[in-house]
Amino acid sequence: MRTDLSAFRLERPRTLDEALATLASSKERLTLLAGGTDLYVYLNAGLARAGRWLDIWGLDELRGIRESGGYIVLGALTTYTDLQASELVCAVLPLLAQAAATVGAVAIQNRGTLGGNLVNGSPAGDSLPPLLAYDAELGLRSARGSRWVRLDGFYTGYRATVLAPDELVELIRIPRASAVAVTAGRYVKVGTRAAQAISKVVAAFALGRSAAGEIAHARVAFGSVAPTPIRLRALENHLLGRKLDDALVRSSADCLAAEIAPIDDIRSTARYRRFVSKNVWVRFLEECF
């Protein structure tokens, strides 16, 4: 690797409390290590931050998928393989299960975690649009206590979050109501190849129709079209209470175009990202209704 490890220390707490205590007492900002699928890319490239690293991979308290009090609750160390293997996730959160199946390939899915994807905060993170579309909330924990924050609000800028230096993501919870409200959903990942791809555009669409046929629930979330993963609020509001017709397809596509701000980078172009974002949305509407 391109990193001289002599300036790195790894600490391996045995319990969550021990980890929180270490975080609380540390003067420097610790780097939290889980499955390592992102951090080791930096470490091998000589781009990782030296200093103290805290290994939370062994903390089984941060694992597990369960249903509780109207929420699906996922431990931060839930891997993409765990998500695909969970009957609950596949049945209730299909967009998340689909996303999990598109992350890297098997070896990555075995190690990559939801918590890691969230905290790494890449705007291209594959799990983030589905989590946004399902109104996910994050349980942040520190020695000072716990708090819930909405994922839509967790990011303050490019790879920046509200997480305090002594906090970690303990849980991710999704209101069952937000999942069952979806009568038409789609997960879209556009990379350059069929597997092992980093997204050029990633999106999750979750719509619910009333008995009368009006759109009663709308979540449209995109990644790789802004500095953070985003929900398209104006588009969602535009849809609510309306019936789907050709005019709405067109007007909603215009809304979408106004709300995204993609850039040119090494993986694609702003122009292509605009083209694709609009098309996959229109195709979804045409095919799902």
Add this chain to the structure above:
Amino acid sequence: MSDPAAETVIRCTINGRAHEHRCHPLASALDFLRYVVRLTGTKEGCKEGECGACAITLDGVVVNSCIVPAAHLQGRQVRTVEGLGADARFSALQQAFLDCGGAQCGICTPGMLVTGTALLEDGRPLTEQRIREYMAGNLCRCTGYGKIVEALLKAAEGGR
């Protein structure tokens, strides 16, 4: 890796044999296996979890050893290409690779065999489609993949 104070003792079982070695806990499992344990069958291709040449299993779970810390081998059952087959005999998959032409230059082969073995062991019915999805994290530049698919299907048949 030169600072002894930062090192730790890694104890694990590799291919059925107990091992104990000193190493920086953040060294990659790949570097640990290749340069500390000196098992060089596991290959480096990209060092970013993209090519699968370094695939090993930890307690039966496939990982890319280039992006796993050596510390995570602690107490685990590690399997590398050197641990496939038994008593100097080929596993069904190794034999199928030989018969079908699944290896050319051979550099991706250790990772292919380790990942492929995990696929065969997971017990679900094997189709070409499933092979192409499951194996997608293992890049090969020589074969075009067809002969590896053939080998996996052949090994699965033989195993039943």
Add this chain to the structure above:
Amino acid sequence: MKIVGTRAPRAEGIEKLTGKAIYVDDLPLNDFLWGLTVRSTIPYGRIRSIGFDPSEDWSGVTIVTAKDVPGKNVVVLLEQDQPLLATERVMHQQEPIALLAHPDRERLWELAKKVKIDYEPWAPVLDIDASLAVAQKLFRDDNIFKSIGIDKGDVEAAFSRAARVVERTYETGLQEQAYIENQGMVATYDAAKKRLKVAGSMQCPYYVLKGLCPIVGLPPEQVEVEQAATGGAFGGKEDYPTILAAHAALLSMKSGKTVKMIYDRVEDLMATTKRHPCRTRIRTAHDADGRILALDIDATMDGGAYCTLSPVVLSRGTIHAGGPYNFENVRVRSRCVATNTPPNGAFRGFGAPQTIFAMERHMDVLASIFGEAPHRFREPYLLQAGQTTAFSQNVGEDVCIVEIQRQAVEETRFVERRRACEEFNRTSRWERRGIGLATFLHGAGFTGNGEVALDSKLKVDVTPDGIVQIFSANTEMGQGKDTTFGQIAAEAMDLPLSRVRVVTPNTQVVPNSGPTVASRTAMVVGYLVQQACKALRRSLEEHAGKTWKDEAEFASVAADYLRRRGLLEKWAQYQPPPGKVWDDKAYRGAAYGAYAWACYVAEVRVRLDTMEARVEAFDAFQEVGRVLNPVIAQGQIEGGVVQGLGYALQEEVKMRQGVMANANFTNYIIPTFADVPEVKVHFAERPYPFGPFGAKGIGELPMDGPGPAVANALSHALGVEVNRIPATPEHLMELLQGE
């Protein structure tokens, strides 16, 4: 035949399947240093100074700059324009400037950051147009490494009577070889004995030897070059290993220790050679019925900052530009230019995929303009017995391209599927399908008089325990040479494979049977194996007065021979096939000993919402002379096709300021299992009298066809001309929307 043509298992298969094969990074070493290269970070400029951060303790670090080169600071290939280590100026990003060695590999990366190079940056020349405009003089006065012309018939007259002229420009991009094993080399210099040994990943041990000697200032007898197991090469390890070997050697000479240099993926992608980008303009003159009267091709390749192998790449590209066609009037003008980018080099196909892409796209463009099916439009021009190629070689009887294309069209149901795609496209809202073909030839072996100049020699002997040993400099890099050589020898000797051993290439042990490039190994060197074994057999049979009935009898005959007469070895040396004449000045005549003929068919499906294209079916109809081993031959074609599919659709080297900006496998996208269909290979055999048991070279062919076949299928699917590859989704979007 008992052994040739069978599915003999890979000779080195057991080692590769058990993790025991020793690649350069696996060589057991004690007490060695790691080496690292300090490289330029600007594309063009003057080096004002090379400094070493005084806050760092440099004791214990071996440092090499150009001053430390004991011989000549030059990488000798066709020209002598490339220094091994830059001195006054840098010509491209990532150019080697200094070398460091230290026991701690990770520490080296920190040390490299503390070598401070002060530059006076100059305005770089980063593309073909800037080079042709001579924005800066990079090579001689015109920036042209080489230019070539081919003329047949009277092109001007044909254009002057043309009813219509069709002109298009076709472009192909850089492509990375992307062998999975990065480049690496280990060097040990013994100062007392003045002997140097290097071992590593390479295609051509004698190229490395030839390049090393003038740099280290030692005669070839004191330099030993040995190939380690090589994890893929595809041309990428033809010339570059010389540079790496010399770097490791200099560090070893200075430090007195063994030095190991292994590139990581990022360094390998940024610094080493790639396929030449090419822009080809084709004009055709047509009569009132659309018949082609004349072909006028103008091709320009980007060679990068130094000449390296570019003239030869250009040569092959130029010769293949006219395709497998019999046009009366042909003009080809081509050139390779200098830019301030890392030198481009050999990559499977070696210039031919670029120009074949242009020719085969142009044939589809014409078919579309003149309203004919692609295969029908091509057929009248396909070479037949006794006709001549664009470079005026009479193909004699050795041609079957009409049959191959007909077979491809019939067996793939090309016409019906084409219609089915069109039917589908009329009704589908979000998807398009298309099917296309490419028809082509590829010459095997060195071009023109190149094989004569190589003068390849090969040796076989027999050991006291009755093993036939093959001594050749040709390397196993995955293509199966150890296996096919073994099969040729076993067949020629009438022995089982277990009686044949292929000796590891080492310049102190094996004769120079030429480089392992240009689809020459099986055909040219394999024929030497057959010839040498024939001679060996004759000697043993004469000695015994009869032929052996089994291997045990062979072993006793061999043992008896050696006991009575000592040594038994036989040599074979390349002889050009009779009657083949190449005029290098006029670029006319027998460019290659043999051609293999092919027609590839690709079907694609394109999603209109994302413009992602998928190849759904691929058939390769491939004439190969003789199949030496079906598993290995299929493996060559299947693997080459998938590289070609990457070239066609996904693989884009994104250059920024003269350096690869997407230099990792996350962002340089090669095909995975999930991206490609089953590649169906259909062999045809027309034995070549000067190949082993009739075999021709086939290694590069599969790289030629996929690009144009896929682009033709995409053009069919989308109704636009896809004249540039890689046809990424972004590019297809732009085509469909208009620039």
